[in-house]
Amino acid sequence: MNPYKVLNIDRNVTKQDILQAVTLAMRERRHSSREIALAQKKLMNELLKASEEFVCFIDVAPFLEQLDMTLPETMAQVFSDGKRRGPVSDADLTYEG
Amino acid sequence: MGKKKKKKEKSPVAMLKRAERLFRKGNYPSAKKDFEEINKYLRDEEIAEKIKVCEREIRQLKTKDLIKRGRKNTRKGDLKEAIRCFEQAYDICGEDWIPKKIRELRTELSSRRSSEAAKDAEKAGDYEKAAVLYEKALVTQESEDLLLKKASSLVKAGKYDEAISIFKASELSDDGAVYDYGFALAKTGAYDQCLKIWEMIESLQDTFLKQRALVQSLLATTLFEEFFQIRYSPPTVYGKRFATIYEKGMYLLEGLKIKTRHSNPETLLIDLQGIVEYGRYASIDWLWKEERYEAIRKLLLPYPSEMDADLLALCAKTFFRLAEISGTYLPDLTMFWLTAVHTHEIVVKLSENDKDREAVRESLIQRAEDVIKGYAETGGPSSKGALRCWLVEKELIRDLSLLAGDQDTPQLESDSELMLVCTPHFARQFGLSDHVLRLIRENRDAFSDIEHYLRTGAYYSSAGQSLFHLHREEYEESLASLPQGGARPQSNPANGEAEFVKYGVERVNFAYGLHCLEKGEPRAARYFESAADLFKKSRRYEKEFTDKAITCHDLDQMEQYEDALADIHTKRPSEAIKDALSLTMVRRAIRLYNHRRLNIKAAEAVVAKALMINPDNDLARSTLERMKVDLDMEELIKAINKFKMNKACQVAAKSKHQEVKEEFFEFMERNIEHVDDMEIDEHEKVILLNDFFKWCARVDESHPILYDIDEMLKELE
Numbered sequence: 087m088n089p090y091k092v093l094n095i096d097r098n099v100t101k102q103d104i105l106q107a108v109t110l111a112m113r114e115r116r117h118s119s120r121e122i123a124l125a126q127k128k129l130m131n132e133l134l135k136a137s138e139e140f141v142c143f144i145d146v147a148p149f150l151e152q153l154d155m156t157l158p159e160t161m162a163q164v165f166s167d168g169k170r171r172g173p174v175s176d177a178d179l180t181y182e183g
Numbered sequence: 184m185g186k187k188k189k190k191k192e193k194s195p196v197a198m199l200k201r202a203e204r205l206f207r208k209g210n211y212p213s214a215k216k217d218f219e220e221i222n223k224y225l226r227d228e229e230i231a232e233k234i235k236v237c238e239r240e241i242r243q244l245k246t247k248d249l250i251k252r253g254r255k256n257t258r259k260g261d262l263k264e265a266i267r268c269f270e271q272a273y274d275i276c277g278e279d280w281i282p283k284k285i286r287e288l289r290t291e292l293s294s295r296r297s298s299e300a301a302k303d304a305e306k307a308g309d310y311e312k313a314a315v316l317y318e319k320a321l322v323t324q325e326s327e328d329l330l331l332k333k334a335s336s337l338v339k340a341g342k343y344d345e346a347i348s349i350f351k352a353s354e355l356s357d358d359g360a361v362y363d364y365g366f367a368l369a370k371t372g373a374y375d376q377c378l379k380i381w382e383m384i385e386s387l388q389d390t391f392l393k394q395r396a397l398v399q400s401l402l403a404t405t406l407f408e409e410f411f412q413i414r415y416s417p418p419t420v421y422g423k424r425f426a427t428i429y430e431k432g433m434y435l436l437e438g439l440k441i442k443t444r445h446s447n448p449e450t451l452l453i454d455l456q457g458i459v460e461y462g463r464y465a466s467i468d469w470l471w472k473e474e475r476y477e478a479i480r481k482l483l484l485p486y487p488s489e490m491d492a493d494l495l496a497l498c499a500k501t502f503f504r505l506a507e508i509s510g511t512y513l514p515d516l517t518m519f520w521l522t523a524v525h526t527h528e529i530v531v532k533l534s535e536n537d538k539d540r541e542a543v544r545e546s547l548i549q550r551a552e553d554v555i556k557g558y559a560e561t562g563g564p565s566s567k568g569a570l571r572c573w574l575v576e577k578e579l580i581r582d583l584s585l586l587a588g589d590q591d592t593p594q595l596e597s598d599s600e601l602m603l604v605c606t607p608h609f610a611r612q613f614g615l616s617d618h619v620l621r622l623i624r625e626n627r628d629a630f631s632d633i634e635h636y637l638r639t640g641a642y643y644s645s646a647g648q649s650l651f652h653l654h655r656e657e658y659e660e661s662l663a664s665l666p667q668g669g670a671r672p673q674s675n676p677a678n679g680e681a682e683f684v685k686y687g688v689e690r691v692n693f694a695y696g697l698h699c700l701e702k703g704e705p706r707a708a709r710y711f712e713s714a715a716d717l718f719k720k721s722r723r724y725e726k727e728f729t730d731k732a733i734t735c736h737d738l739d740q741m742e743q744y745e746d747a748l749a750d751i752h753t754k755r756p757s758e759a760i761k762d763a764l765s766l767t768m769v770r771r772a773i774r775l776y777n778h779r780r781l782n783i784k785a786a787e788a789v790v791a792k793a794l795m796i797n798p799d800n801d802l803a804r805s806t807l808e809r810m811k812v813d814l815d816m817e818e819l820i821k822a823i824n825k826f827k828m829n830k831a832c833q834v835a836a837k838s839k840h841q842e843v844k845e846e847f848f849e850f851m852e853r854n855i856e857h858v859d860d861m862e863i864d865e866h867e868k869v870i871l872l873n874d875f876f877k878w879c880a881r882v883d884e885s886h887p888i889l890y891d892i893d894e895m896l897k898e899l900e
Contacts, residue, residue, distance in 0.1 A: 132539070133534075133539060133542050133543055133546065136533050136539070136543045137550065140500070140533060140543070140547060141500065141547075144468065144471050144497055144500055145496075146465065146467055146468040149460070149464040149494075150464055150465065153457050153460055153461050178397055179366075179370065179394065179398065179401070181366060182391070183335070183359060183363055183366065
């Protein structure tokens with residue numbers, strides 16, 4: 087069970103947010119009372135919350151940040167003014183069958 | 184000389200005879216001619232009837248001939264002539280099927296004409312018209328070839344979508360059709376699909392290679408265009424599009440690795456790798472939210488040769504989720520999870536203070552262990568084995584963690600960048616085993632004892648896999664996967680793992696030997712050849728072995744234990760081995776004696792030997808005593824039965840056992856009681872009683888029976 091999904095909240099929430107989410111979840115009845123109570127218990131305890139956070143979230147930012155995402159030189163002219171043109175175009179492809 | 188041709192007889196009788204013969208033979212045209220000739224004069228009704236028969240038969244023959252010619256012309260492809268034949272045949276016989284055949288041939292002829300016209304249109308460059316004409320030809324002629332020709336004309340006419348739908352449903356028989364299909368796909372922007380289709384073409388023609396390189400460039404351009412449109416958007420919003428970029432980009436990268444003189448892979452490769460990697464991780468982010476963990480696993484493969492903390496955490500979390508779904512992933516969960524929760528860079532993010540961090544780490548270990556335990560409780564042997572392996576790896580990584588200490592101040596400077604606190608499987612997968620072994624060797628004193636040190640090293644050595652097989656109760660695999668087939672390692676191999684491998688080999692042989700014993704397999708003893716060395720390292724295994732030996736009840740197993748213990752005893756005469764060997768010898772000798780498979784003297788010799796091995800063996804001592812009583816008793820009874828009283832006296836007098844003496848005196852008492860009943864005279868009774876007195880006195884001069892005999896003698900005298 088993913089308590090964040092049960093309460094429909096993100097990882098960086100305060101205890102106040104959790105309590106509000108519990109009230110909302112009870113009202114919406116998308117999950118059983120037991121599940122909601124368990125989710126609340128897990129997220130209100132700092133240690134349990136840290137464990138849940140590790141299991142429930144991944145962080146791809148370090149991977150994306152280390153990639154150089156500037157437009158490569160070979161492709162720069164293709165998008166230089168928002169229009170496609172440059173080294174190759176569809177028109178270069180002629181029938182050679 | 185040739186025979187002179189017989190002249191045709193012209194008399195009516197001869198003609199009629201000849202006509203009849205020709206009629207019978209089925210030569211109706213000649214018969215008809217003769218019959219008509221005769222009937223000019225005779226005007227016979229019967230002949231007239233035969234003439235009619237001949238006419239009918241002639242018509243039928245002609246029809247047959249026309250149909251035959253018609254079919255022959257059809258086969259030859261001369262449909263026009265075939266139609267003419269069938270038409271003439273129909274005029275003669277009027278059979279129902281012929282018009283249908285004529286219609287079919289006319290349609291086919293028309294189709295051929297369309298096909299010819301289509302070819303002409305193609306030659307003239309009017310491909311659209313050619314496609315229409317091929318379609319017309321196809322109406323009457325189902326042909327894959329015509330269909331592909333139509334599709335090809337559509338490609339040349341620029342009607343790519345129509346062409347693609349035909350190619351998609353057809354079997355592409357030649358390179359031309361494959362090229363056309365790929366070209367149509369490329370022209371609709373499906374560059375990746377074009378390249379995949381063109382993989383079927385083996386041609387190295389310059390023009391083709393040039394075009395393929397062009398399509399690769401077009402695909403790259405499209406991917407860049409797509410990527411730079413969405414790069415600043417959150418990955419989760421455009422997850423699917425990032426996934427497509429990754430998938431197509433990976434495919435293109437693979438294709439670009441094959442260098443041709445028309446592609447410039449180096450630049451394109453470098454440019455592409457960036458967006459493909461971005462696409463991979465952006466897709467993973469999206470797939471995580473979609474809970475599609477199996478798809479993430481595929482994106483994580485193949486693992487890089489070196490793993491960093493971020494990727495390790497990602498792998499650990501993915502396999503945790505996968506293990507919740509399927510027990511197949513328990514080994515991967517163990518490998519990544521335990522390593523991740525012992526990796527400093529990951530652990531520091533768990534909490535701000537050390538105490539809480541440790542508590543979170545423990546709770547994470549427990550969570551994974553609960554998942555594995557869940558499978559072990561309900562699943563088969565593989566999940567039970569997975570739990571045993573987890574528990575072993577958990578202990579090993581804890582030991583390593585203590586050795587490595589705080590990762591900020593690593594014990595080995597050269598290894599500071601490496602994840603040395605890892606499970607044996609992780610170490611093997613990412614080439615860290617030698618580094619971990621070095622860490623273990625250099626911290627030998629930190630281990631509680633030598634066995635702890637060797638055991639830890641063995642799991643990280645090349646014998647480690649065999650040890651894990653033991654935990655999964657895969658004994659054959661364990662033995663088979665020993666390095667160098669289980670031969671004792673050289674004293675100083677390059678990576679310094681010899682002592683650990685030696686220990687591993689000893690452990691595996693020991694466990695395999697026990698497994699053989701339990702299965703009742705013969706020749707188990709040879710696997711205990713190295714057991715003495717193992718027992719020197721740890722008495723735990725010695726105790727395990729001796730406990731099993733002394734609680735064994737099966738005679739065959741006892742024999743194998745005795746052999747193995749005897750062998751170990753020569754190399755390691757420890758108290759425990761002496762005890763177990765001595766006890767096993769006695770227990771087995773008793774069982775064999777009881778089953779009458781060993782005589783008392785042989786049994787006594789074994790027990791005496793056992794007592795020599797362990798003088799404190801009470802069972803041996805008491806058994807030996809008992810056996811001596813039995814031996815004396817046997818000798819006494821044998822002498823009495825043969826009325827050899829002097830011998831009986833000698834045995835009873837010599838025996839140290841009171842039971843033997845008592846048996847003798849009981850016998851004598853029975854004899855004395857019967858003396859009065861004997862039908863002998865009193866003088867003879869006196870002589871007999873004197874003999875009794877003499878025999879009894881030789882055994883025990885003070886035995887009370889002597890007084891009784893004396894009394895009886897007095898009475899008689």
